Amino acid sequence: MFKRFLTRGLRLAGIGSVAAALMTAAPVLAQDKEPIVFGGSIPLSGVFAFAGVHIHAGLTDYTNWINSQGGINGHPVRYVMEDTGYEVDRSVAAFKKITGSNRVPVYYGDSTGFMKTIASELNSRGTTLMSGASFATALTDNQTYPYQFIPGPNYTQMFGIILEYIAMQGQEGDKPTVAFVYSDTEFGKDPIENGKAKAAEMGIKVVEEIVTKPGSVDVSAEVLKLRRARPDYVVFHGYILSPINEFMVQMRQMGLDTQFMGTFWSSDKLIIDRMGADADGYMGVMPYNYYDSAEGGPMLEALRSQAQKSDPDAGYRPTAYMQGWFNAMVWTEVVKRTLDAGKELTGDNLAASLASIQDWDTGGIIGVPVTVRDMSFPVGRIWRVNAKEASYEPVSDWIHLN
Amino acid sequence: MDWLFFGEISLAGLAMGGLYGLIGLGFVIIYKATRVINFAIGEIMMFAAYLFLAFAGGMEMSPWVALPLAVLGGSVLGGVIEKVMIRPMLGESSISVVMVTIGLASILVGLVELGWGADPQLLPEFLPRKPVFLGELYLAPKIAYGFLIGATLLLVYLLYFRFSRGGVALRATASDQAAAYSMGINVRRVFNLAWVFGSLAASLAGVLVAATGGLSPQFGAVGLSVLVVVIVGGLDSILGALIAGLFIGWLETVAGAYLGGQYRMPATFAVLAVILVLRPYGLFGTHEIERV
Numbered sequence: 126m127f128k129r130f131l132t133r134g135l136r137l138a139g140i141g142s143v144a145a146a147l148m149t150a151a152p153v154l155a156q157d158k159e160p161i162v163f164g165g166s167i168p169l170s171g172v173f174a175f176a177g178v179h180i181h182a183g184l185t186d187y188t189n190w191i192n193s194q195g196g197i198n199g200h201p202v203r204y205v206m207e208d209t210g211y212e213v214d215r216s217v218a219a220f221k222k223i224t225g226s227n228r229v230p231v232y233y234g235d236s237t238g239f240m241k242t243i244a245s246e247l248n249s250r251g252t253t254l255m256s257g258a259s260f261a262t263a264l265t266d267n268q269t270y271p272y273q274f275i276p277g278p279n280y281t282q283m284f285g286i287i288l289e290y291i292a293m294q295g296q297e298g299d300k301p302t303v304a305f306v307y308s309d310t311e312f313g314k315d316p317i318e319n320g321k322a323k324a325a326e327m328g329i330k331v332v333e334e335i336v337t338k339p340g341s342v343d344v345s346a347e348v349l350k351l352r353r354a355r356p357d358y359v360v361f362h363g364y365i366l367s368p369i370n371e372f373m374v375q376m377r378q379m380g381l382d383t384q385f386m387g388t389f390w391s392s393d394k395l396i397i398d399r400m401g402a403d404a405d406g407y408m409g410v411m412p413y414n415y416y417d418s419a420e421g422g423p424m425l426e427a428l429r430s431q432a433q434k435s436d437p438d439a440g441y442r443p444t445a446y447m448q449g450w451f452n453a454m455v456w457t458e459v460v461k462r463t464l465d466a467g468k469e470l471t472g473d474n475l476a477a478s479l480a481s482i483q484d485w486d487t488g489g490i491i492g493v494p495v496t497v498r499d500m501s502f503p504v505g506r507i508w509r510v511n512a513k514e515a516s517y518e519p520v521s522d523w524i525h526l527n
Numbered sequence: 528m529d530w531l532f533f534g535e536i537s538l539a540g541l542a543m544g545g546l547y548g549l550i551g552l553g554f555v556i557i558y559k560a561t562r563v564i565n566f567a568i569g570e571i572m573m574f575a576a577y578l579f580l581a582f583a584g585g586m587e588m589s590p591w592v593a594l595p596l597a598v599l600g601g602s603v604l605g606g607v608i609e610k611v612m613i614r615p616m617l618g619e620s621s622i623s624v625v626m627v628t629i630g631l632a633s634i635l636v637g638l639v640e641l642g643w644g645a646d647p648q649l650l651p652e653f654l655p656r657k658p659v660f661l662g663e664l665y666l667a668p669k670i671a672y673g674f675l676i677g678a679t680l681l682l683v684y685l686l687y688f689r690f691s692r693g694g695v696a697l698r699a700t701a702s703d704q705a706a707a708y709s710m711g712i713n714v715r716r717v718f719n720l721a722w723v724f725g726s727l728a729a730s731l732a733g734v735l736v737a738a739t740g741g742l743s744p745q746f747g748a749v750g751l752s753v754l755v756v757v758i759v760g761g762l763d764s765i766l767g768a769l770i771a772g773l774f775i776g777w778l779e780t781v782a783g784a785y786l787g788g789q790y791r792m793p794a795t796f797a798v799l800a801v802i803l804v805l806r807p808y809g810l811f812g813t814h815e816i817e818r819v
Contacts, residue, residue, distance in 0.1 A: 347783070353532065
């Protein structure tokens with residue numbers, strides 16, 4: 126117990142206070158070239174800490190790995206971060222502090238709220254390209270957020286991928302019916318209107334729409350509504366774990382054969398670890414291969430090897446880790462393309478380099494070559510929980526939206 | 528109108544309201560005896576739920592052993608908080624004491640994050656999973672059995688406060704501290720007892736609510752949301768907490784079912800606003816209550 130206490134403590138709290146110092150001590154490369162700084166407002170504490178610690182680990186491991194490969198065009202990489210507690214004001218303060226004392230071409234934002242708040246400053250500075258934990262649809266509006274991108278599909282695109290999959294399950298021309306269940310938050314509401322429009326366009330009937338109060342205690346009334354609507358599929362959005370488990374268990378207790386699906390943040394292995402056998406059959410859309418999937422590729426192997434090297438006892442690495450790693454991978458690619466073109470690392474040049482990414486081989490992190498569209502990577506795959514194997518298994522091909 | 532549906536959601540709302548009442552009881556017992564609004568009640572609930580997780584999950588004890596142990600742990604925590612943090616504040620302004628409870632809430636969240644991490648958790652299943660039917664009306668089993676367990680504790684409390692020496696001392700202290708003191712009642716002990724009993728009710732509610740809605744270090748927000756219940760019922764009224772708990776639980780569920788989940792909170796806050804205008808001391812509260 127004490128060992129566990131210490132381990133958790135080190136991962137969650139200790140990291141917060143010493144990480145910035147440790148990160149600046151990235152392996153020193155032989156080159157004299159100026160380091161390239163990866164900045165980050167990272168939620169090591171607060172409501173998003175469960176993901177923040179893994180995002181941090183992914184960014185840290187990638188930094189160490191790229192430095193072991195000679196950095197970016199000979200420039201060493203330095204990862205400088207601050208814990209934000211997932212509070213916008215602290216994220217902004219961290220951004221100002223880090224960018225005030227470093228030249229930061231790329232930066233990790235910990236929330237949609239922060240990324241929207243910092244947008245005007247980012248636009249006026251024109252020095253930094255930002256991505257982060259957010260998959261918000263709004264951030265792919267290039268006019269308002271020209272220096273921000275999404276490290277995967279945005280939430281509307283995730284719904285698009287889910288609906289494409291659902292449409293394919295129809296038999297003899299009959300399209301399955303669907304219900305959307307989402308939290309009453311900006312995060313939860315993000316893809317709903319676009320999702321309904323997309324469903325209508327595809328001929329899929331949305332038979333029920335359930336909004337749950339944040340931190341909802343009991344959802345049995347909502348389950349009763351779904352029992353009457355009897356959707357073939359329920360798509361959850363805006364949750365990490367609860368109340369997905371309660372919906373699934375109660376609807377199955379009622380004898381319904383509904384299938385359950387979710388978006389990125391509710392498609393981690395946490396669902397399997399916590400729900401056990403009840404998670405069987407749950408499906409999620411995921412732009413990255415899972416850490417323990419049967420898929421391979423040079424970058425995926427490098428990730429696994431680096432993860433093992435940095436913390437041999439950690440075992441499985443969650444999707445937040447993959448997300449952190451992929452963010453840093455994209456930054457590297459964008460910085461490299463900009464440097465290769467002999468251009469300065471400005472927001473405009475970095476954004477142009479990002480937009481030039483076409484059929485990019487991610488080395489197995491994403492299973493197909495990807496193309497950037499509207500500052501996002503609109504690709505994903507549907508994975509299904511095999512509770513017996515305690516893992517997600519792919520049930521669709523990679524779906525790349527145009 | 529689909530009356531079967533209305534009956535089912537009403538039942539679900541009332542059962543949930545019973546748990547709200549139990550949490551409200553945790554607020555009221557402490558306030559009634561000590562005049563302290565305990566803003567850390569949600570974190571005490573959370574702490575007890577994590578204890579249950581440790582006993583039933585980590586140590587693999589039988590849930591029926593883990594449940595009383597966790598509830599006991601939560602109530603002991605309440606007693607210790609009173610002795611170590613609240614008693615030294617006697618004589619200080621009520622705002623200072625409230626600030627102590629708010630600070631305490633942050634400390635408990637930090638301790639839980641250190642001990643169990645920030646990941647969301649589910650408690651080991653311990654309530655029957657077979658659906659409950661009252662006639663044709665369906666009720667989710669966790670809510671139904673949670674309500675029964677909570678109602679049992681409420682009954683025990685009501686009997687205790689009515690007939691036992693400790694209960695009479697607590698009521699006497701709540702009515703008039705000086706008179707209780709002059710009659711030989713150990714008022715300090717009563718204060719401690721109030722924190723223990725209040726935390727015990729909150730702890731049981733914590734485990735039952737977490738069994739349904741999951742657990743995370745942010746779980747304490749549930750406790751704070753029940754503040755509406757005790758303000759509507761009356762900060763110093765046990766009966767008020769119970770009736771308001773049932774009513775708010777029902778209203779919130781019906782509003783959510785017919786108007787949409789986004790109207791759950793506006794519905795309860797609309798009731799709160801009306802009550803504050805018409806009866807600022809709550810439906811069953813004492814007129815002289817000092818507000819913070």
